Amino acid sequence: MELTAEIVRNSLIVLHFIGFAAVFGGFMTQMKAMAQGAAKIVPAMVHGAWTLLATGLLLVGVREWMAMMEWAPELNHMKIGIKSLVLIVLLVLILLNKKKDSVKAPIFGTIGLLAVLNVVLAVFW
DSSP states (O other): OHHHHHHHHHHHHHHHHHHHHHHHHHHHHTHHHHHTTOBOOOHHHHHHHHHHHHHHHHHHHHHHHHHHTTSSOOOOHHHHHHHHHHHHHHHHHHHHHTTSSOBOHHHHHHHHHHHHHHHHHHHHO
16 A cells, blocks of 8 residues: 555656646746746646646645555645745736736746745755
8 A cells, every 4th residue: 555655646746747847837938028028827837837736735635644654754744834835826926917918027037936946945845
């Protein structure tokens, strides 16, 4: 059963990475437009943000299960809370601006920064 949990967890991590790639890739494709004040929220960013949220929630559930079964150490709930807050702000900014013809550079830059911040928190904390 422990092996099954690891396979599920690793599969969710791969999907989580794909969600990040969609958000950050969409951001990167609009960098030139951002400099001209014409950046747009591309559909990949919307889908990627939802993927990050869904897989993140599922990852927490799987890790809690693994900790309960004593297959893994307890989760750092402070880290999960902060990463969740960063992700919610990212998702809200994307959703509020997805129908606009252009997104102002500071807002668009914040979206990219939050996406990178979420990865930095995951890796270094």
